[in-house]
Amino acid sequence: xxxxxxxxxxxxxxxxxxxxxxxxxxxxxxxxxxxxxxxxxxxxxxxxxxxxxxxxxxxxxxxxxxxxxxxxxxxxxxxxxxxxxxxxxxxxxxxxxxxxxxxxxxxxxxxxxxxxxxxxxxxxxxxxxxxxxxxxxxxxxxxxxxxxxxxxxxxxxxxxxxxxxxxxxxxxxxxxxxxxxxxxxxxxxxxxxxxxxxxxxxxxxxxxxxxxxxxxxxxxxxxxxxxxxxxxxxxxxxxxxxxxxxxxxxxxxxxxxxxxxxxxxxxxxxxxxxxxxxxxxxxxxxxxxxxxxxxxxxxxxxxxxxxxxxxxxxxxxxxxxxxxxxxxxxxxxxxxxxxxxxxxxxxxxxxxxxxxxxxxxxxxx
Amino acid sequence: xxxxxxxxxxxxxxxxxxxxxxxxxxxxxxxxxxxxxxxxxxxxxxxxxxxxxxxxxxxxxxxxxxxxxxxxxxxxxxxxxxxxxxxxxxxxxxxxxxxxxxxxxxxxxxxxxxxxxxxxx
Numbered sequence: 001x002x003x004x005x006x007x008x009x010x011x012x013x014x015x016x017x018x019x020x021x022x023x024x025x026x027x028x029x030x031x032x033x034x035x036x037x038x039x040x041x042x043x044x045x046x047x048x049x050x051x052x053x054x055x056x057x058x059x060x061x062x063x064x065x066x067x068x069x070x071x072x073x074x075x076x077x078x079x080x081x082x083x084x085x086x087x088x089x090x091x092x093x094x095x096x097x098x099x100x101x102x103x104x105x106x107x108x109x110x111x112x113x114x115x116x117x118x119x120x121x122x123x124x125x126x127x128x129x130x131x132x133x134x135x136x137x138x139x140x141x142x143x144x145x146x147x148x149x150x151x152x153x154x155x156x157x158x159x160x161x162x163x164x165x166x167x168x169x170x171x172x173x174x175x176x177x178x179x180x181x182x183x184x185x186x187x188x189x190x191x192x193x194x195x196x197x198x199x200x201x202x203x204x205x206x207x208x209x210x211x212x213x214x215x216x217x218x219x220x221x222x223x224x225x226x227x228x229x230x231x232x233x234x235x236x237x238x239x240x241x242x243x244x245x246x247x248x249x250x251x252x253x254x255x256x257x258x259x260x261x262x263x264x265x266x267x268x269x270x271x272x273x274x275x276x277x278x279x280x281x282x283x284x285x286x287x288x289x290x291x292x293x294x295x296x297x298x299x300x301x302x303x304x305x306x307x308x309x310x311x312x313x314x315x316x317x318x319x320x321x322x323x324x325x326x327x328x329x330x331x332x333x334x335x336x337x338x339x340x341x342x343x344x345x346x347x348x349x350x351x352x353x354x355x356x357x358x359x360x361x362x363x364x365x
Numbered sequence: 366x367x368x369x370x371x372x373x374x375x376x377x378x379x380x381x382x383x384x385x386x387x388x389x390x391x392x393x394x395x396x397x398x399x400x401x402x403x404x405x406x407x408x409x410x411x412x413x414x415x416x417x418x419x420x421x422x423x424x425x426x427x428x429x430x431x432x433x434x435x436x437x438x439x440x441x442x443x444x445x446x447x448x449x450x451x452x453x454x455x456x457x458x459x460x461x462x463x464x465x466x467x468x469x470x471x472x473x474x475x476x477x478x479x480x481x482x483x484x485x486x
Contacts, residue, residue: 059378063385067472100378107471 051093057084058097066105066112077119091125098122099147117148130156135165142171146178161187170199177206184212188220194227203231204238218244226256233262237269249275257287264290268297276302284313288321295324304332311358314351322351329358368483369393369410373403373417373429374445379468383416383445386472387479400424404432412440414483419446419453427460434461441482445470 009017061080064071085091102113117123126141130152138160145152160172176187184207195203207214217232217239233251236244251263252275260282267275279294286294291314298306307328314321370392374380380396387394395412397403399422403415415433419426430442441463448454454465463482466475 055377059381063382067382067386067389097378101382102469104376104379104469105382105472106469107473109472110469 047089050089054084054090054093055097058094062097062101062113062116065116066101066109073115077116081120085120088125091122094120095122095126095144099144102148114148114150117150123150127152127156135163135168139165139167139171142168142175146171146175149178151179158187158190161190162192166196169193170202173199173203174206177203177212178210181211182213183215185215185220188223188228191223191225191228194225195231196227200227200231200234204235207235207239214239216244217241218247221247221251226254226259229254229256229259230262233259233266237266242270245270245272245274248272249278252278252282257290260286261290261293264293264297268293268300271301273301276306280306280309283310288318291318291321292324295321295328299328299331304329305362307332308358308362311355311362314355316351319351326354367391367393368413369395370479371395371397371403371406371412371415373397373400373415373421373426375399375418375421379418379445382472383475386476390476390479392479398422400426400429403429407433407437412437413486414479415440415442416445416479417442419444419448419457427456430457430460430462439486441486443478443482445475 009020012020061076065073065076085094098113098117102110105113122144126144129137130141130145132138142157142160144150157172157175160168161176163169163172173187177184180186185203206212217235218241220228220232221244223229223232229251233248235241236248245267248263248267248270249272252260252267254260254263264279267279276298279297283291283294295307295310298310307325311325314325370387372380372383372387372394374383374396375398380398384394384396395406395410397406401423403417404424406412417426417429421429426444426446430444433440433442438461442461443464443466444457444462445466445468446453446457447468449467457465463485464478466478
């Protein structure tokens with residue numbers, strides 16, 4: 001019977017044979033895929049059940065270690081490590097719990113948590129990860145070290161500041177910020193890539209929220225990366241480093257427009273009228289955004305006369321700048337023929353008229 | 366007889382640590398992981414002190430404090446929270462809490478504050 005069926009199959013047309021083969025292959029593939037999904041699901045569930053059990057064990061052990069005065073710490077630590085910390089997964093769970101305990105407890109418990117960290121071999125485990133090539137392992141290790149404020153040999157972290165992986169660079173910065181109380185921004189010296197806005201924000205937050213030694217930011221005013229200079233100029237304002245005002249004025253001549261823009265804004269916020277002369281001299285050669293920034297700086301720290309000296313430097317095509325100019329002139333209570341100026345169709349001709357009018361005022365006519 | 370403390374907290378690690386530490390100090394500890402459970406437990410038994418977080422599932426910590434201060438005005442309440450914002454702390458004290466402890470907390474300091482609060486009752 002079976003032989004007959006096979007013989008019949010041999011007599012099938014070629015196309016039907018191909019069809020049958022493909023259908024069987026597809027069916028096998030589907031079954032394999034379903035089996036794989038089921039296996040992965042079972043593994044995940046078993047892992048999760050193991051995690052829950054192990055977390056309870058860890059929390060119980062940590063609580064005894066931290067709060068039980070009769071607990072024999074040294075022997076129990078070795079025993080727990082030997083009996084329970086066998087796989088990489090066990091170590092990762094222990095690291096996670098250590099971080100949670102550290103995040104929630106302070107005082108004498110913080111020291112005891114560090115004792116646990118070393119005693120359970122978590123330091124050694126993470127140090128191995130830090131030496132590995134896989135960037136995500138290095139990031140994880142740095143994250144734990146920075147959260148716990150634990151220092152590792154400098155030569156292991158310093159090269160990571162220059163890593164091509166932004167996540168790794170960022171974590172290395174966080175590490176230095178959290179572990180180097182006296183020179184938390186020393187890593188900026190070695191930075192060979194731009195600081196992202198996000199990195200600037202978290203560095204500033206770290207400086208403000210933690211008890212860190214705030215450096216003199218002028219140290220990085222000549223840094224080769226303009227974003228570092230921009231960040232440092234911002235910080236001069238944030239931390240009221242008035243002694244750096246002369247250097248901020250010098251930054252108005254910087255080759256990078258972004259640095260000049262930050263210098264203009266910072267000098268405006270710090271209210272330094274001495275900077276206006278250089279700002280006005282640079283005005284004709286500035287970018288449109290920086291010209292606008294200079295106008296607003298004059299509004300805050302200058303006079304109507306300072307503003308009028310720039311009227312000749314704004315061409316009739318620079319309509320956006322003209323509008324800003326009018327706004328600022330009106331804040332100086334200059335007599336602007338407002339009705340005419342709000343008409344966008346005639347604004348260019350009006351600007352020529354207004355320019356003459358301003359120049360006459362400047363010459364005292 | 367041991368004094369009974371109701372801990373309202375949803376972080377398993379903090380719950381376990383508080384339970385362990387307070388039991389070591391000689392108190393009976395009952396845990397509620399959210400506001401609803403806390404209200405149910407309060408209606409079922411007597412407590413000498415309540416230790417609560419502010420960020421809780423279902424019902425906020427402030428709502429629970431308000432409920433406790435209306436229904437059980439004699440039970441002292443200590444807040445254990447990550448909030449350090451002045452307005453949040455002020456609001457908690459306005460609602461009538463007896464003490465405010467911020468996380469991360471020192472377990473020994475917490476013990477002392479619990480002891481001191483219970484001594485006032």
